[in-house]
Amino acid sequence: MRKAIGVDLGGSHVTAGIVGDDGSILGQYEQDIEDRSFDAVLGAVKNVVDGALKDGKAKDAVAIGIGAPGNIEPRSGAVLYSPNFLWTDAPLGDRLRKEYSLPIFVANDARCATLGEHTFGIGAGTQNFVLLTIGTGIGGGIVSGGKLLIGNRAGAGEIGHHQIRPTDGFICGCGKRGCFEAQASGTGLIRHAFAVAPSFPRSKLLDRERDKLGSKMIRRAAQVGDAHGLAAWKNFASDLALGLANIIAFVNPEMIALGGGVSTAGEFMLESVRDRVDELTTMVPRGSTQIVVAKLGNDAGQVGAATMAFQGGLTPS
Numbered sequence: 001m002r003k004a005i006g007v008d009l010g011g012s013h014v015t016a017g018i019v020g021d022d023g024s025i026l027g028q029y030e031q032d033i034e035d036r037s038f039d040a041v042l043g044a045v046k047n048v049v050d051g052a053l054k055d056g057k058a059k060d061a062v063a064i065g066i067g068a069p070g071n072i073e074p075r076s077g078a079v080l081y082s083p084n085f086l087w088t089d090a091p092l093g094d095r096l097r098k099e100y101s102l103p104i105f106v107a108n109d110a111r112c113a114t115l116g117e118h119t120f121g122i123g124a125g126t127q128n129f130v131l132l133t134i135g136t137g138i139g140g141g142i143v144s145g146g147k148l149l150i151g152n153r154a155g156a157g158e159i160g161h162h163q164i165r166p167t168d169g170f171i172c173g174c175g176k177r178g179c180f181e182a183q184a185s186g187t188g189l190i191r192h193a194f195a196v197a198p199s200f201p202r203s204k205l206l207d208r209e210r211d212k213l214g215s216k217m218i219r220r221a222a223q224v225g226d227a228h229g230l231a232a233w234k235n236f237a238s239d240l241a242l243g244l245a246n247i248i249a250f251v252n253p254e255m256i257a258l259g260g261g262v263s264t265a266g267e268f269m270l271e272s273v274r275d276r277v278d279e280l281t282t283m284v285p286r287g288s289t290q291i292v293v294a295k296l297g298n299d300a301g302q303v304g305a306a307t308m309a310f311q312g313g314l315t316p317s
């Protein structure tokens with residue numbers, strides 16, 4: 001079996017997986033990221049890659065794939081813009097090529113996760129597939145006609161930054177108002193909870209310090225029928241459904257998979273959006289897009305980055 005190293009670089013930690021060409025993960029090396037400066041993050045990436053390469057299971061690894069947040073120049077692997085790290089023109093690919101003799105490929109983390117879910121996960125066998133990774137933000141990737149869409153400047157699939165509430169929405173990390181990501185991510189759910197809080201002065205959710213309120217607490221409160229939790233969840237689900245219906249109008253996929261942290265809400269989340277998505281679907285047959293929970297979980301990014309490494313880029317070279 002051929003092996004590659006697949007690295008998933010996130011805002012708070014980085015993981016390097018030793019991945020077989022059947023999509024299996026043979027070993028994983030992780031490190032937390034506290035300092036988000038380029039040199040510190042580069043050091044963390046090197047640590048986990050070194051750990052993986054020293055592992056006997058990585059013997060004869062053929063290449064290294066890195067999924068990183070932001071807009072990434074495919075040839076050089078430079079991170080042109082990453083609001084998560086506050087980097088511009090960070091030469092991630094070139095600096096890693098100085099360290100390793102293996103071929104290095106760098107691409108957007110959500111695009112890598114989409115490649116992983118489409119090749120080895122819930123999207124396997126589909127021709128038209130969309131993955132959304134819903135966590136602190138919303139990442140996306142689109143497979144159309146069996147091929148991952150890259151776009152003119154590697155920006156296809158930035159679904160998180162289409163505006164769904166440009167006049168009354170929350171401010172997004174990208175600077176716009178009411179982006180899908182600002183409204184329907186885990187962070188969005190928290191903001192919805194604060195937005196409706198004045199109507200629930202005795203809410204148990206407000207018994208803690210403001211920065212301690214997490215999206216999971218709100219979802220759990222909604223699941224047990226707490227009025228404040230339900231009101232926040234209803235607004236969140238309404239915005240999520242709006243974005244999903246827009247994706248159906250643009251891409252007409254046979255499947256949209258929801259991955260990332262918030263997707264642990266599973267069936268509860270799917271049930272909250274299905275009817276509304278159907279109502280908002282007008283020009284294609286209703287119900288013709290399956291909305292499902294992704295399968296590879298947190299491994300999708302590593303598996304996809306390794307898949308990119310095997311095939312020599314996000315799309316086969």
Ligand SMILES: [Zn+2]
Pocket residue numbers: 160161162172173174175176179181182
């Ligand atoms: Zn945005």
